[in-house]
Amino acid sequence: MNLHAPSAPLSTDEAAVHADAFDSMVASVGSALLGKTEVVRLALVALLSQGHLLLEDVPGTGKTTLARAIAASVHGVWRRVQFTPDLLPSDVTGVTVFNQGTREFEFHPGPVFANVVVADEINRASPKTQSALLEVMEEGAVTVDGVRHAVPEPFQVVATQNPVEMSGTYRLPEAQLDRFLMRLTVGYADPAAELAIIRGDRLTTPDSLPAFTDAARMEQVRLAARRVRVDEAVYEYVLRVARATREHSALSVGLSTRATVAMAHTARIRALVSGRPYATPEDVKTLAQPLWAHRLVLSPEASVGGRTGTDVLAEVLEATPAPQPGHPGATATR
Known part of the structure; x- marks a missing residue:
């Protein structure tokens, strides 16, 4: 038996089953955040991809609710975890204490030992406390007093932050931003949805939502996503965009290899939950801003000029031609 033999390609019917389940999940979560279906879809794609999520916006737009x-x-x-200026790293990861009864040191795990960790207003904590999440976000474990402790699986950090221009906040370092799979902006609700919220029509609270997925279900999704077909031209398109950011005059640091790998994986997930057994360049374009914009580091000149990573990425995408369906030189790969 060849353990490295490729799996059978995903069928349209199988993809449709996953898409129906995902749509039900979107509807459920969306009932707690009216008028934000696309934001909810992207957030749940990040969840199924087991990538960390950063929700950035001004106060009162529903970041914590989502x-x-x-x-x-x-x-x-x-x-x-409510991040505040006086929060210590040990308040997040845990601490080792001496037990007088057993005469041994015992590890008391912190709130990071959970399947989903909501880091509320993460940029209100000091850089030292923010850095406590670097190891666990990358490796799924924390090291306390020289001992490594693994966190449960699945594991995801869902962080919220206010814009860095607001008083009392600290800018997240680039190394930490690169560990977030997506950065999403919730934005204000549209007039109809906001009117319903003002009237009190929104009766669903986050705590009353049913659980739609678990570790076993997420593993099924990941296995199915591996069978989603990806044309070689789509891989090459991802690489061309990444290389263009690395050579762009307005950027000091372009997209990392971690960012390109994350795009390939997440594009498969998006295709799957959209009911397609294949990924397309449109998957890459749709995911580009939430997956990539926050990872770009502007040059000093571009920053002074008021440009943003979102602006530069939009220029790169506009200047980089996407492959067309049926590209003659492409081959289907997994």
Whole structure:
């Protein structure tokens, strides 16, 4: 038996089953955040991809509500940490204490030992405390007093932050931003949805939402996503965009290899939950801003000029031609 033999390509019927389940999940989570279906879809794609999620916006737009709703959708343990200037790293990761009864040191795990960790207003904590999440976000474990402790699986950090221009906030370092799969902006609700919220028509609270997925279900999705077909031209398109950012005069640092790998994986997930057994360049274009814009580091000149990573990425995407369906030189790969 060849253990490295490729799996059979995903069928349209199988993809449709996953898409129906995902649509039900979107509807459930969306009932707690009216008028934000596309944001909810992207957030749940990040969840199924087991990537960390950063929700950035001004106060009062529903960031924490969405984070809590995502946590409630997972059949597992979730914890909420309110990040404040006086929060210590040990308040997040845990601490080792001496037990007088057993005469031994015992590790008391912190709130990071959960399936979903809601890091509320993460940029209000000091850089030292923010860095406590670097190891666990990358490796799924924390090291305390020289001992490594693994966190449960699945594991996801859903962080919220206010814009860095607001007083009392600290800018997230680039190394930490690169560990977030997506950065999403919730934005204000449209007039109809906001009117319903003002009237009190929104009766669903995050805590009352049913759990739609668990570790076993997420593993099924990941296995199915591996069977989603990806044309070689799509891989090459991802690489061309990444290389263009690395050579762009307005950027000091372009997209990392971590960013390109994340795009390939997440594009498969998006195709799957859209009911397609194949990924397309449109998957890449749709995911580009939430997956890539926050990872770009502007040059000093571009920053002074008021440009943003979102602006530069839009220029790169516009200047980089996407492959067309049926590209003659492409081959279907997995």
